[in-house]
Amino acid sequence: xxxxxxxxxxxxxxxxxxxxxxxxxxxxxxxxxxxxxxxxxxxxxxxxxxxxxxxxxxxxxxxxxxxxxxxxxxxxxxxxxxxxxxxxxxxxxxxxxxxxxxxxxxxxxxxxxxx
Numbered sequence: 001x002x003x004x005x006x007x008x009x010x011x012x013x014x015x016x017x018x019x020x021x022x023x024x025x026x027x028x029x030x031x032x033x034x035x036x037x038x039x040x041x042x043x044x045x046x047x048x049x050x051x052x053x054x055x056x057x058x059x060x061x062x063x064x065x066x067x068x069x070x071x072x073x074x075x076x077x078x079x080x081x082x083x084x085x086x087x088x089x090x091x092x093x094x095x096x097x098x099x100x101x102x103x104x105x106x107x108x109x110x111x112x113x114x115x
Contacts, residue, residue, distance in 0.1 A: 027045075
């Protein structure tokens, strides 16, 4: 089965399901920034009332660290009234983020070896 990957478009809506400690959460967001090979960020929720309670921007950036080397920076910025209250729960998601980052690293390195 072949998947076609589309280039993200600034402002485009995206929808996905996040597994947070075994709880499947539907997420809707918008692409906030995209620079091919350098940066991708998305944020949400799209609903303005929900954004007052809690919103987040997630980002991935690639930083060159030397010839044939780079660093992937994966982060998030949260705002609103709820994030401080639920941060202890969200912090337990760290293993899922680490697994995603490791999978991205493996995939990127495998693609690089093919070049």
